Every structure is written in structure tokens, then in C-alpha cells.
Amino acid sequence: MRTLIVANWKMNMKRDEAEAFTERLLSLLSEGAGAATAPEIAIAPPYTALATLASALSGSSIALAAQDVSVHSSGAFTGEVAADMLADIGCRYGLVGHSERRQLWSESNEDVSRKAKALLRAGVTPIVCIGETREEREKGQTAEIVLEQLQASLPPAGTPGRDTLVVAYEPVWAIGTGLTATPDQAQEVHTLIRDCLREEFGRAAEQIRIQYGGSVNPENVKSIMAQNNIDGVLVGGASLDAAQFSKILQYDSQENVPQ
Numbered sequence: 031m032r033t034l035i036v037a038n039w040k041m042n043m044k045r046d047e048a049e050a051f052t053e054r055l056l057s058l059l060s061e062g063a064g065a066a067t068a069p070e071i072a073i074a075p076p077y078t079a080l081a082t083l084a085s086a087l088s089g090s091s092i093a094l095a096a097q098d099v100s101v102h103s104s105g106a107f108t109g110e111v112a113a114d115m116l117a118d119i120g121c122r123y124g125l126v127g128h129s130e131r132r133q134l135w136s137e138s139n140e141d142v143s144r145k146a147k148a149l150l151r152a153g154v155t156p157i158v159c160i161g162e163t164r165e166e167r168e169k170g171q172t173a174e175i176v177l178e179q180l181q182a183s184l185p186p187a188g189t190p191g192r193d194t195l196v197v198a199y200e201p202v203w204a205i206g207t208g209l210t211a212t213p214d215q216a217q218e219v220h221t222l223i224r225d226c227l228r229e230e231f232g233r234a235a236e237q238i239r240i241q242y243g244g245s246v247n248p249e250n251v252k253s254i255m256a257q258n259n260i261d262g263v264l265v266g267g268a269s270l271d272a273a274q275f276s277k278i279l280q281y282d283s284q285e286n287v288p289q
């Protein structure tokens with residue numbers, strides 16, 4: 031399966047910054063040594079930069095992603111953006127259930143499931159984010175919490191294309207903190223997630239990409255990506271700098287990443 035690396039810019043980057051970033055990233059990638067494995071790449075800018083990125087990325091193989099979506103399809107929902115609007119602007123992916131949305135906007139698993147369904151109906155692939163807090167990990171509840179979130183956040187049974195989703199495991203304590211799950215800690219949870227997806231989707235589960243996220247950077251990406259059942263990364267802070275992000279994308283080329 032092709033690995034997937036996604037930049038989550040969160041609430042950063044005005045249009046001119048997004049344009050300058052893209053120009054620099056494309057030039058760094060074209061100078062690159064040619065990695066042995068070429069990941070699929072997507073960038074999730076704030077809504078205001080989607081149109082700018084759509085044109086800056088046209089002709090490149092980098093896809094556009096959204097950071098969130100409304101559960102509704104149209105109507106009187108001030109401030110919301112519908113899935114088919116995201117499809118219309120060219121989004122191939124959409125994040126749902128990021129821990130910041132769950133914590134700061136009290137999004138429930140049910141909201142996340144509805145959002146994932148809305149995206150699939152519009153032809154946009156959902157990236158369903160799940161992960162435990164530090165407290166839950168310390169109490170030994172990681173497996174229980176992550177699997178409960180996963181099962182309840184999946185698009186409802188019967189939603190067409192349900193098994194094409196992407197899952198992102200992001201331990202909350204590792205997001206934006208500089209703390210990263212060790213490759214072993216991450217792999218342990220990813221294996222549980224794969225087993226759960228097998229129960230849900232049967233053989234199709236083998237093709238579902240499970241990303242890791244949480245303080246991924248050019249120094250740690252290679253050891254994370256080397257683990258079984260880790261099929262990509264979701265990158266926040268380190269995706270705001272084109273040089274850093276291009277090193278992450280080229281993690282497989284020896285000269286760019288320290289061993």
C-alpha cells in the first residue's frame with residue numbers, strides 16, 4: 031500500500047505564505063535525491079487558503095485536504111463548510127475528529143462518524159483521528175479508549191466507500207509537545223487498530239492506511255515509518271516549514287535524514 035503523509039497547518043498560513051511555502055516545497059522536492067519509496071502527500075491548510083493551494087498545487091501530485099467539515103449538507107449553518115464544497119474546491123482528504131476539535135469544541139465520536147459519512151458521500155476520503163490523553167495512558171486505558179473511539183467514530187455501517195477511510199492515531203500527549211510515542215509504543219497501538227479494522231472490514235482492512243501523528247519531525251520520522259502497521263504520518267508543527275516538511279517527505283533517502 032502507498033504510504034500517506036499529510037501536513038496539518040491548523041490555524042496558520044495566510045495566502046501569500048501558503049504560496050511561498052508551496053513554491054519552496056516543490057523546488058526542494060524536485061532537487062531531492064529521489065526517494066526509494068514515494069509517499070502520497072496532502073496538505074490541509076485553513077479554509078481561507080484552500081483556493082490558493084488548489085491553484086499552487088495544480089500540476090503537482092500533492093493533494094489538497096481539509097481540516098474539518100460540517101455534518102450538514104447545506105442550509106442555515108453559519109460558519110460551517112459542507113463536504114461537497116470541499117469536494118468542489120478539490121479536496122481529496124478531510125480530517126475529522128482531530129483531538130483539538132474533540133477537546134476544544136467538545137466533538138463526540140458520533141459527530142466524527144457523521145462528518146466521516148458526509149465526506150464519503152461527497153467523494154472525499156476521511157482521515158479519522160483518534161488518540162488517548164496522558165491521563166488515560168497513565169491509567170493503562172490506552173487500548174480501551176483508542177478502540178472505543180475508533181469503533182464509534184467510523185462512518186456508520188452501510189455508508190458506501192466506508193472501507194476507503196484513513197485512520198490517524200495521534201496520542202494527545204504527543205501533539206505539539208515535542209514528546210513522541212516511541213516506535214514500539216506507536217506500533218503496539220497501530221496493531222490493535224489494524225486488528226479492530228479487520229473485525230470491521232475483513233480483508234479490506236489490510237489496505238486501510240493507519241497514520242501516526244504527534245511531534246513527527248525529520249529526525250524521528252524514519253524510525254516511526256519503519257514500524258509494521260504504520261502507513262504514514264500526520265504532521266503539524268514541522269509541516270509549517272518547507273525545508274523540514276520536505277525532509278520528512280524524503281525520509282527514505284539516506285542523505286536527508288540522520289541514521
Ligand code: PGA
Pocket residue numbers: 038200204205206207208243244245246264265266267268
Ligand atoms: P504536531 O501536530 O506534529 O505539531 O504534534 C500533529 C497534529 O496535531 O496533527
